[in-house]
Amino acid sequence: MATPAVVLVLPCAPLAKPYSYTWPFARPAIAGQYVQIPLGNRIVLGVVWDTVGAPPAKGALKDVLRVFDELPPLPATLRTFLTWMADYTISPLGAVLKLSLSVPTAFDDPPKRGKTLSFPWPEGRSSPTTLSPTQQDAATVLTSSLGQFSPLVLDGVTGAGKTEVYSEAIAACLAQGQQAVVLLPEIALSAGMLERFRQRFGEGVTLWHSGLTPATRRETWKAIARGDVPLVIGARSALFLPYQSLGLVVVDEEHDSSYKQEDGVHYHARDMAVVRAREADCPVILVSATPALETITNIKHGRYTAVHLPDRHGSAVLPAVTLVDMRREVLPSGEWLSPTARQAITATLARDQQVLLFLNRRGYAPLTLCRSCGHRFECPNCSAWLVQHKQKKRLQCHHCGYHAPPPAQCPACKGEDTLTPCGPGVERIAEEAALAFPSAQLAVLSSDTMESPQDAAQLIEQVQQKQLSILVGTQVMAKGHHFPALTLVVVLDADVGLSGGDIRAAERTWQLLHQVAGRSGRGEWKGQVLLQTYIPDHPVMQTLAHHDRNGFLKTQLAERQATGFPPFGRLAALIIAAPDARRAEQTTQALARAMPLAKGLEVLGPAPAPLAYLKGQHRWRFLLKARKDFPIQRAIRDWLGAIKPESGVKIQVDIDPYSFL
DNA sequence: AGCACGCCGACT
DNA sequence: GTCGGCGTGCTC
Numbered sequence: 106m107a108t109p110a111v112v113l114v115l116p117c118a119p120l121a122k123p124y125s126y127t128w129p130f131a132r133p134a135i136a137g138q139y140v141q142i143p144l145g146n147r148i149v150l151g152v153v154w155d156t157v158g159a160p161p162a163k164g165a166l167k168d169v170l171r172v173f174d175e176l177p178p179l180p181a182t183l184r185t186f187l188t189w190m191a192d193y194t195i196s197p198l199g200a201v202l203k204l205s206l207s208v209p210t211a212f213d214d215p216p217k218r219g220k221t222l223s224f225p226w227p228e229g230r231s232s233p234t235t236l237s238p239t240q241q242d243a244a245t246v247l248t249s250s251l252g253q254f255s256p257l258v259l260d261g262v263t264g265a266g267k268t269e270v271y272s273e274a275i276a277a278c279l280a281q282g283q284q285a286v287v288l289l290p291e292i293a294l295s296a297g298m299l300e301r302f303r304q305r306f307g308e309g310v311t312l313w314h315s316g317l318t319p320a321t322r323r324e325t326w327k328a329i330a331r332g333d334v335p336l337v338i339g340a341r342s343a344l345f346l347p348y349q350s351l352g353l354v355v356v357d358e359e360h361d362s363s364y365k366q367e368d369g370v371h372y373h374a375r376d377m378a379v380v381r382a383r384e385a386d387c388p389v390i391l392v393s394a395t396p397a398l399e400t401i402t403n404i405k406h407g408r409y410t411a412v413h414l415p416d417r418h419g420s421a422v423l424p425a426v427t428l429v430d431m432r433r434e435v436l437p438s439g440e441w442l443s444p445t446a447r448q449a450i451t452a453t454l455a456r457d458q459q460v461l462l463f464l465n466r467r468g469y470a471p472l473t474l475c476r477s478c479g480h481r482f483e484c485p486n487c488s489a490w491l492v493q494h495k496q497k498k499r500l501q502c503h504h505c506g507y508h509a510p511p512p513a514q515c516p517a518c519k520g521e522d523t524l525t526p527c528g529p530g531v532e533r534i535a536e537e538a539a540l541a542f543p544s545a546q547l548a549v550l551s552s553d554t555m556e557s558p559q560d561a562a563q564l565i566e567q568v569q570q571k572q573l574s575i576l577v578g579t580q581v582m583a584k585g586h587h588f589p590a591l592t593l594v595v596v597l598d599a600d601v602g603l604s605g606g607d608i609r610a611a612e613r614t615w616q617l618l619h620q621v622a623g624r625s626g627r628g629e630w631k632g633q634v635l636l637q638t639y640i641p642d643h644p645v646m647q648t649l650a651h652h653d654r655n656g657f658l659k660t661q662l663a664e665r666q667a668t669g670f671p672p673f674g675r676l677a678a679l680i681i682a683a684p685d686a687r688r689a690e691q692t693t694q695a696l697a698r699a700m701p702l703a704k705g706l707e708v709l710g711p712a713p714a715p716l717a718y719l720k721g722q723h724r725w726r727f728l729l730k731a732r733k734d735f736p737i738q739r740a741i742r743d744w745l746g747a748i749k750p751e752s753g754v755k756i757q758v759d760i761d762p763y764s765f766l
Numbered sequence: 767a768g769c770a771c772g773c774c775g776a777c778t
Numbered sequence: 779g780t781c782g783g784c785g786t787g788c789t790c
Contacts, residue, residue, distance in 0.1 A: 111790095113790090114790080116789080116790090117767095118767055118768080118789075119767055120767095120788095120789070123790090124789075124790035125790050126790060127790095142790085143789095143790090144768090144789055144790080145768070145769060145770080145788070145789045146768095146769065146770075146789090147768065147769075147789095149767095149768090149789095158790085160790080161790050164789095164790065165790085166790060167790060199767090200767085203767090752785065752786075753785080
């Protein structure tokens with residue numbers, strides 16, 4: 106009588122490693138099989154990580170309870186990817202597995218009734234639009250890379266037809282019977298993008314994001330795992346789906362910082378996408394008009410292959426970018442539209458064309474204070490000001506969700522009617538524009554007015570139907586949309602974002618302003634962009650005005666190289682957070698005493714984190730800056746192993762931090 | 767992440 | 779004398 110086999114199962118719980126279980130079934134275990142196992146005193150989902158396990162040092166083995174055989178096993182290429190990622194991000198392997206098994210009800214039985222989703226594979230693969238010769242050349246490079254790992258960068262200005270070009274590669278991938286995934290930043294606003302893919306590839310195109318209903322989510326997940334879904338358009342979480350036969354990964358707007366996941370497992374979806382593709386042995390296409398410095402450097406070093414699309418497609422040409430020197434403009438306090446901008450708006454409206462006033466600040470005013478005693482309204486849970494929202498009639502924290510109605514009297518001096526808004530938000534700009542251009546139809550487009558995809562779609566529709574002439578928008582307006590009649594973009598405060606010690610501030614500002622500038626003049630008329638700035642001589646402003654991307658990249662790369670920051674060095678952050686200020690500080694001090702000393706590594710801090718109090722947590726931060734070849738993960742693991750955090754203190758590790766908050 | 771175990775404050 | 783608060787630690 107043979108003894109029952111012992112297998113290693115990774116539970117879907119934040120555990121560092123798989124556990125051993127006995128395999129009580131006659132048929133042998135297969136790596137990747139989904140199983141049900143007892144863990145503690147509950148029953149959880151797990152994945153067979155290895156068909157050969159070993160008894161633990163103490164305690165008895167438990168039996169695997171059930172095998173879910175109706176789906177093919179979690180592919181080996183995904184398992185190796187998850188293992189790599191746990192190691193890279195210093196996260197428990199089981200927590201990373203959870204990203205893939207994001208559908209807790211997938212294996213519930215009896216299987217719920219409801220519509221069965223069907224995802225037809227598209228037939229034929231001809232392009233609905235005719236590609237230009239340069240587009241065709243680019244498409245050929247992408248298409249001929251299918252079948253093995255190759256990191257490609259599709260680099261082309263806004264309007265050059267990048268989507269059409271990479272769609273050719275998707276079509277070829279699907280024609281070979283393999284699945285493709287397209288990652289987009291902020292999927293909720295990408296209904297238009299989905300429509301374009303549906304037109305070409307039919308009903309086999311599926312959205313994947315956090316807003317799906319549980320039933321749709323479950324059925325979609327299962328269909329993907331079976332290999333039945335040809336094309337997934339999704340947010341960064343779509344990278345972890347258990348594609349049965351992944352043949353292509355596309356990361357659109359690869360420079361976008363919303364690809365950086367900042368809670369739970371910290372990761373950058375663009376970088377993870379490259380590794381995912383490497384493990385799946387398929388191409389990954391990074392798409393952008395303004396590739397990240399990291400990406401540019403990877404091209405320079407031959408790690409990535411660039412595919413250029415130099416022209417704007419059709420008649421559209423690049424907009425003229427003019428710097429408005431705000432030091433020379435005369436405007437009364439409480440107003441932000443310069444006389445130069447007002448003139449341009451008047452002229453544009455007279456031509457029956459549309460205007461975008463861009464300000465990356467939600468609400469009415471970023472700060473409210475008492476005019477008699479100077480009291481500032483601050484969030485009780487964060488070291489941040491409360492933002493005044495007139496539409497919603499409240500003061501709101503943009504970090505934790507706290508909000509309160511504006512009080513009738515100042516809580517400090519009890520003065521009546523003394524609250525004064527300070528500084529502009531989009532609502533306030535809309536107010537100013539409505540006064541200045543009373544006959545214009547005007548709307549605010551921000552995450553507050555576009556909360557649901559339906560709201561967003563409705564507003565976008567109104568813009569396209571030309572029912573609106575002045576749009577006042579935050580960065581949600583910078584992305585993707587195609588408004589042929591929009592010919593003037595005014596950036597109210599082009600300098601915002603350049604202050605603060607963020608090493609990527611200039612890069613992000615350049616990318617954002619370039620992207621928002623690209624909203625202008627996408628139709629038959631030439632576009633115009635006005636950048637209101639107090640620092641017109643700044644390299645960011647100068648290179649934007651001259652469409653000099655290479656000049657900008659040169660200044661930035663030189664600066665990063667001189668300082669040893671990424672992409673020329675590695676960065677990691679340790680955030681120490683606790684509700685109790687004293688305990689947070691004590692743990693920080695313990696870490697400081699155990700600080701690693703090594704050649705090629707520099708530890709900066711500890712210092713209070715940029716938001717020293719956030720969501721009720723007192724926060725400290727260390728920054729680790731290392732040479733490119735330095736094993737930063739090992740140093741951090743050793744460091745954390747050397748101390749014991751005070752009770753209630755959490756230490757978060759962020760490899761390759763982006764936001765410095 | 768759950769969930770139980772454990773050690774200190776107000777109750778019938 | 780118990781009920782229950784949630785800090786701490788484990789899960790093959």
